[in-house]
Amino acid sequence: MSAYLFVHFIGEGKNEEQVYFSLSKDGVNFQDLNQGKPVLCSxxxxxxxxDxxxxxxxxxxxxxxIATDLRMEKGLGWSHAIEYGSQDIIIWESTDLIYWSSPRAVKVGVAGAGNVWAPEAIYDQSKAAFLVFWASKVAGKHRMYAAYTTDFIDFxxxxQFFEKEKDVIxxxxxxxxxxxxxxxxDETNSRIIMERSESLxxxxxxVSSPILDQLEGVEGPEIYQLxxxxxxxxxxxQFMARKGYMILTATDLATxxxxxxxxxxxxFGQTKKRHGGVLAITDQEYQRLLTYYDQQNPVISGLYADPDLVAFGDKYYLYPTTDGFTDWSGTSFSAFVSDNLTDFKATGEIVDVASDQVPxxxxxxxxxxxxxRDGTYYYYFCAKRPDxxxxxxxxxxxxxTGPFTAEDSPLLAHELIDQHGLAMSQMIDPSIYSEDGDYYxxxxxxxxxxxxxxxxxxxxxxxxxxxxxxGLVNFREAVTVLKKDGQYHFTWSCDDTRSEDYHVNYGVSSSLYGPVDYKYPILTKNPLKAILGTGHHSIVKVPDQDKxxxxxxxxxxxxxxxxxxKAKGYNRETCIAPLDFDQDGLMRPVIV
Known part of the structure; x- marks a missing residue:
């Protein structure tokens, strides 16, 4: 274990009582993940x-x-929580720290208890189970209670785990x-008491500790090895002084x-941390968390939409719509290139549909x-005719990146819709798929x-x-397909690009020509991060990797x-996110 993940909440304002992530390599210097927004919400x-x-x-x-089921922002007050609060704990689970189950509520509180506070857990080797413990007020005093579980489903x-003369939490x-x-x-003086036992x-x-004896106005202790x-x-x-977390160190706990x-x-980073837990993680887990929760989007500065992301050789190229024009009236296209999918450089304008380049x-x-195909790059695009x-x-x-020579006439004209009775309103939004030497x-x-x-x-x-x-349920535009493990994976955009609910749906088929078995949306808005109108996408496979x-x-x-x-639909920015498949071979919803 060479790094640390700190899970915590940050306060009592709107959305502050949810789960936030911070990362550290040394255990004392943390950086906020997810742009300082919550990662998990209940x-x-x-x-x-x-907690x-x-x-x-x-x-x-x-x-x-696991976490306390409580939101003080509701305004019911501490007394209400202490006497009548939830007896549930909220639980998420994951196999990789990235993709999490939906939260579930499990009742663990004892009869007559109020809120279940600050649940934690430790593995008990003697019972081959986890001891989960928490504080609740029963019969006028806060005591520590506990239960065993092997799967955090059944408890x-x-x-009663233990009690003291006065309240403890x-x-x-x-x-x-x-x-x-x-x-x-110890609630008597808001200090931390330290004890030890040979059995759980x-x-x-x-354990006598002069420093802890003198330290007042603190709570939420967590301990881990550097x-x-x-x-x-x-x-x-340091809740009483509202200063957030402080650090104490020791080389021998027995003393x-x-x-x-x-x-x-x-x-501890940009946001003030409130009661949470710190877990030692591997360097691989650390890097994975950075990849998914420290995304630097947008990936190109300026207003661009409808990005087509491809890999040619050892470089990645982005081909977007130039945005920022009322009624999407831009006339030119540019290209961008990157070695790492993060740092993209503009290569300049490649096609201008309002010039003689496109007759x-x-x-x-x-x-x-x-x-x-065979050493030639074929660039497909949408534009309007004089009519x-x-x-x-x-x-x-x-x-x-060009120079490009355009054909004298369009490849697909609007008349094709009527000729073949296609149920579509515009001839737009191409994507290309190739298989066994054929291109579609x-x-x-x-x-x-x-x-x-x-x-x-x-x-x-x-x-x-x-x-x-x-089978393209709620289809609006921008259908794409990729083949993986013998199955065709289809994605397409839904709703209107001017809507904050613009999103991408997903389905599969055993045939390139369908029908498509719709599954679920894979790309949707995240209002907590002010990410809205997510859609019109493309997917790239990392060369020689299953990524x-x-x-x-x-x-x-x-x-x-x-x-x-004018902000919604005419002024858009281009982003990139990892795309994964689950154990059943289906696309996972994208983390944005």
């Missing part, structure tokens, strides 16, 4: 969670995150050198000899895509998408191969910087 019970705690099951490889009957336990060390908040449920004896495997790090929340770390020697078009440059009808054209080049173009807007095989010259379709798809990324656009933020009504 709408169960009290519709908020506090999250994370534990690893070494036998199954699962992670369990034994709760029992916020217990955490760690095992070291043959002893269980227990740190608990045994008789705990007080990377040197010698130094223990005890963090406590109770802690030192207060100077404030300039640690950093048949007058404007409205939309939704391009590109492919390579206002949208068509799909093609330009070709010997280099992925997918396209459409309105009620249904369609597919056709391209000729060897890549400048026309074989009309007898044209077919409309069945995929999805490029998409969203509303450019903050919305207030754009004229009223």
């Amino acid at each position: 709408q169960l019970g009290e519709e908020g969670v506090r 999250p705690f994370l534990i690893r099951d070494d036998k199954t490889g699962k992670f369990y995150l 034994t009957e709760p029992f 916020d217990t955490t336990i760690v095992f070291d050198q043959g002893y269980y060390y227990r740190f608990t908040k 449920l045994g008789d705990y004896q007080l 990377p040197d495997q010698k130094t223990w790090c005890l963090i406590v929340d 109770g000899d802690f030192n207060i770390l100077e404030q300039n020697k640690y950093d 048949w078009a007058v404007g409205h440059a939309w939704a391009p895509c590109i492919t390579e 206002g009808k949208s068509c799909i054209g093609m330009a070709h080049s010997k280099h992925p 173009i997918l396209f459409g807007n309105g009620e249904a998408g369609a597919i056709a095989k391209l000729t060897e010259e890549m400048d026309a379709i074989e009309e007898d191969t044209l077919q409309q798809y069945a 995929y990324y999805l490029a998409y656009h969203r509303f450019a933020t903050p919305l207030a910087q754009y004229p009223e009504g």
Whole structure:
């Protein structure tokens, strides 16, 4: 274990009583993940969670995150929570710290108890089960209660773990050198008391600690070992002074000899941390968390939409719509290149549909895509003719960034819709799929998408191969397909690009021509992060790896910087996110 994940909440304002993530390599300097927004949210019970705690099951490889079911932002007050609060704990589980189950509420509170506070857990080797413990007020006093579980679904009957002369809450336990060390908040003076026992449920004896005896106004203790495997790090929340967490260190817990770390020697990140838990993780887990929850989006500065992301050789290329024009009236396309899917550089304008470069078009440059065949790059794009009808054209080049030479006439014209009775309103939004040396173009807007095989010259379709798809539920535009493990995976955009609910649906088929078995949305908005209007996407496979990324656009933020009504749909920005498949071979919903 070479890094740390800190799960916590941050306050009592709107959405602050949810689960936030922070990462550290050294255990004392943390960075906020997910742009300082919550990673996990509960709408169960009290519709908020506090005091999250994370534990690893070494036998199954699962992670369990448990938390108090409480939202003080509701305004019912502490007395109400203490006497009548939820007796549930909220639980999530994961196998990789990235994709989490939906939260579930499990009742563990004893009869007559109020709120179940600050649940934590430790594995009991003697019982081959996890001891889950928490505080509740019963008969006028806060005591610590506990129950056993092997799966965080079924729990034994709760029992009293321990009590003191006065109220106690916020217990955490760690095992070291043959002893269980227990740190608990004594509510009498808001100090942390330290005890130890040779057995988990045994008789705990007080460990004298002058520093802890003097430290007032703290709660939420958590303890873990730093990377040197010698130094223990005890963090406590300075709730009374509203200063957030502080750090104490010790090299021998048996002595109770802690030192207060100077404030300039640690950093808990941009947001003030409230009661949470710290888990030691591997470097691989650390890097994975950065990949998914430290995404630097948008990936290209400026307003761009409808991105087509491809890999040619050892480089990645982005081909988007140039955005920021009322009624999507832009006229030119640009390309961007990257070595790492993060740092993209503009290569300049490649096609201008309002110039002599594209003889048949007058404007409205939309939704391009590109492919390579036998050393030539074929670039497909949408534009309007003088009669206002949208068509799909093609330009070709010997280099992925041009110069491109456009065909004199469109490859797919609006008349094709009427000729073949296609249930679509516009001839737009192409994507290219290749298999066994054949190339296909997918396209459409309105009620249904369609597919056709391209000729060897890549400048026309074989009309007898044209077919409309069945099964694209709520189809609007931008259908794509990829083949993985013998199955065809279809994705398509739904709703209107001006709607914050613009999203991407997903389905599968055993045939390239369908019908498509609809599954669920894989790309949707995240209002907590002000991510809205997520759609019109493309998917790229990392060369020689079983890894995929999805490029998409969203509303450019903050919305207030754009004229009223113009931010949603005319001013969009391009983003990239990892795309994964689950154990059943189906796409997972994308984390945004």
